[in-house]
Amino acid sequence: MNKYELALVLRPELDEEAKPAEVQKIQDLITRFGGTVVKTDDWGKKRLAYPIQKVNEGFYLFIDFEAEGTTPAEIESRVRIMESVLRYLIVRKEA
Numbered sequence: 001m002n003k004y005e006l007a008l009v010l011r012p013e014l015d016e017e018a019k020p021a022e023v024q025k026i027q028d029l030i031t032r033f034g035g036t037v038v039k040t041d042d043w044g045k046k047r048l049a050y051p052i053q054k055v056n057e058g059f060y061l062f063i064d065f066e067a068e069g070t071t072p073a074e075i076e077s078r079v080r081i082m083e084s085v086l087r088y089l090i091v092r093k094e095a
Contacts, residue, residue: 001066003038003093006030006075009058009086012045019059022084026063026075033074035067052086064093 010022027037043060052058072090079088 001036002069003064003066004035004072005091005093006063006065006079007087007089007091008061008063008079009048009052009088010061011084011086012055012057012059014059014084018084022082023061025082026079029075029078030063030065030067030071033067033071035065035071035075037063037065039064055086058086 006026008026010019014022023040023042027040030037041062041064043062045057046060047057048055072092076088076090079085
C-alpha cells in the first residue's frame with residue numbers, strides 16, 4: 001500500500017449541507033477503489049492565488065489515504081468531472 005495526498009479546491013458557492021456531502025462522495029470514491037482514508041484536513045475558504053473559471057475563492061481540503069498504485073488514476077478520472085471541484089492534485093507521499 002502506498003501513501004497519497006489528495007489536495008482539492010472546491011467551489012465557494014457550496015452551502016453548509018452540500019460541502020460535507022461532496023467531501024463524503026470523494027472519500028467514498030477512495031474506499032470504493034480499495035483505498036483507506038487516513039486523515040481529512042479542511043482548511044476552509046481561502047483566497048486563490050489567481051482566478052480559476054472567474055472564481056477568486058475556494059474551499060481547500062486535503063485527504064491523506066493509503067491505496068494500491070492503480071487507485072489514484074481511478075480517483076482522478078472521477079474527480080475530474082465533478083462540478084464542485086475547481087482543482088485537484090494527487091501526490092504520492094514518501095514512506
